Amino acid sequence: MNGYTENKDDLLKRLRRAEGQVRGIARMVEDDKYCIDILTQVSAVTKALETVALSLLSDHLSHCVAEASAEGGAVADEKIREANAAIARLVRS
Amino acid sequence: MNGYTENKDDLLKRLRRAEGQVRGIARMVEDDKYCIDILTQVSAVTKALETVALSLLSDHLSHCVAEASAEGGAVADEKIREANAAIARLVRS
Amino acid sequence: MNGYTENKDDLLKRLRRAEGQVRGIARMVEDDKYCIDILTQVSAVTKALETVALSLLSDHLSHCVAEASAEGGAVADEKIREANAAIARLVRS
Amino acid sequence: MNGYTENKDDLLKRLRRAEGQVRGIARMVEDDKYCIDILTQVSAVTKALETVALSLLSDHLSHCVAEASAEGGAVADEKIREANAAIARLVRS
Numbered sequence: 433m434n435g436y437t438e439n440k441d442d443l444l445k446r447l448r449r450a451e452g453q454v455r456g457i458a459r460m461v462e463d464d465k466y467c468i469d470i471l472t473q474v475s476a477v478t479k480a481l482e483t484v485a486l487s488l489l490s491d492h493l494s495h496c497v498a499e500a501s502a503e504g505g506a507v508a509d510e511k512i513r514e515a516n517a518a519i520a521r522l523v524r525s
Numbered sequence: 526m527n528g529y530t531e532n533k534d535d536l537l538k539r540l541r542r543a544e545g546q547v548r549g550i551a552r553m554v555e556d557d558k559y560c561i562d563i564l565t566q567v568s569a570v571t572k573a574l575e576t577v578a579l580s581l582l583s584d585h586l587s588h589c590v591a592e593a594s595a596e597g598g599a600v601a602d603e604k605i606r607e608a609n610a611a612i613a614r615l616v617r618s
Numbered sequence: 619m620n621g622y623t624e625n626k627d628d629l630l631k632r633l634r635r636a637e638g639q640v641r642g643i644a645r646m647v648e649d650d651k652y653c654i655d656i657l658t659q660v661s662a663v664t665k666a667l668e669t670v671a672l673s674l675l676s677d678h679l680s681h682c683v684a685e686a687s688a689e690g691g692a693v694a695d696e697k698i699r700e701a702n703a704a705i706a707r708l709v710r711s
Numbered sequence: 712m713n714g715y716t717e718n719k720d721d722l723l724k725r726l727r728r729a730e731g732q733v734r735g736i737a738r739m740v741e742d743d744k745y746c747i748d749i750l751t752q753v754s755a756v757t758k759a760l761e762t763v764a765l766s767l768l769s770d771h772l773s774h775c776v777a778e779a780s781a782e783g784g785a786v787a788d789e790k791i792r793e794a795n796a797a798i799a800r801l802v803r804s
Binding site for chain 2 (some may be wrong): 715729734743745754763767768771775793800
Binding site for chain 1 (some may be wrong): 619620621622623625629630633634635637638641643644647648650652653654656658660661662663664665667668670671674675677678682696699700701704707708711
C-alpha cells in the first residue's frame with residue numbers, strides 16, 4: 433500500500449496525458465513549428481507534472497508520513513527527512 | 526513553542542540579510558544600475574528566501590506535523606492539509 | 619527556418635528521453651513503487667523540460683527576436699511582447 | 712538611460728513594499744508566530760520579487776536588447792547571451 437493508492441487511476445490518467453503532451457512537443461519540433469507555440473506547450477506539461485508531484489506528495493504526507501509519525505522512533509524521523517528532501521527538490525526544480 | 530524555535534537565530538540572520546539585499550536592489554534601481562546586474566541580485570534574494578521557506582517547512586514537518594500525527598485525529602488531518610497547501614504555494618511561487 | 623533549427627536533433631533527443639521518463643513514471647505508479655522514488659523522477663523530468671524550454675527560448679531570442687529587432691517596427695515590438703509573455707509563463711510554471 | 716527608466720517609480724514602490732514584507736517576516740519569527748503563517752508571507756514576497764524581475768527583464772528586452780540588435784554585431788550577440796543567462800537564473804531560482 434502506498435499513499436497514492438486511492439488516486440492511482442487519476443495519477444495514471446494525468447501521466448499518460450503528460451506523456452502524450454511531450455510526444456506532441458517533439459512532433460512540433462520535427463514539423464518546425466513556431467518556437468513560442470512550442471514553449472507554451474512545454475510550460476503546460478511542466479505545470480501538469482507539478483500537479484502530479486503535489487498530489488503524490490500530499491498523499492505521501494497524509495499516509496506514509498502520518499502513519500510513521502504515529503509510530504514514532506527512527507523510522508518516523510527518516511520519513512520526515514526524506515519528505516523534506518523531496519520537497520526541496522520540487523521547489524528547486 | 527514553534528517548529529523553528531531551535532533555528533530562530535539562523536532564520537533571523539538570513540531574513541535580515543535578505544532585507545538588506547532587497548534594500549540594496551532598490552538602491553541599484555535609484556542609481557540607474559544596469560538591468561542585468563539588478564536581475565542577478567533579485568535571483569539571489571529569491572533563492573535566499575526559498576532557503577528560509579524550506580527551513581521553516583522542514584522544521585514544521587519535523588515538529589508540529591510529526592507531533593500532531595502522533596496524537597492523531599482531526600487536528601492531525603488539519604495540520605497535514607495545511608502543510609500540503611503551504612507546499613503547493615511554495616512550489617508554485 | 620526557426621531559431622532552433624540548428625539544435626533540432628539535440629532538442630528531439632531530449633524530448634524523446636523526457637517522453638520515456640514520463641512513461642517510466644507511469645509504470646512506477648502502476649507497479650506501486652515508493653512515492654518518494656516517483657517524486658525524484660518527476661523532479662528529474664521537470665528539470666529536463668526546463669532545459670528544453672531555456673534552449674528554445676535562447677535560440678528564439680538569438681534568431682527570431684534579434685532579426686525582427688534589426689528590422690524594427692511593429693513586428694519587432696510584437697516579437698518582444700510575445701517573448702516576454704513566454705518568459706513569464708516559464709518563470710511562473 | 713536604462714530599459715527600466717520609465718518604470719523606475721513603480722519598481723521602487725514594489726521593492727520598498729518587498730523590503731517591508733521581509734522585515735515583517737523577521738518580526739513574525741521574533742514574535743514566534745505560527746510557521747504556516749510565516750510561510751504564506753514568504754511565498755507572497757517571493758512572488759512580488761518575481762514580478763519585479765519579470766518587469767526588469769521585459770524592459771531590458773524591449774529597450775537594451777532591441778536597440779543592440781538593431782545595431783547588430785558583437786555587442787548585440789553579447790546582450791542576447793547575457794539576457795539568456797539572466798532568464799536561466801530566474802527560471803531556476
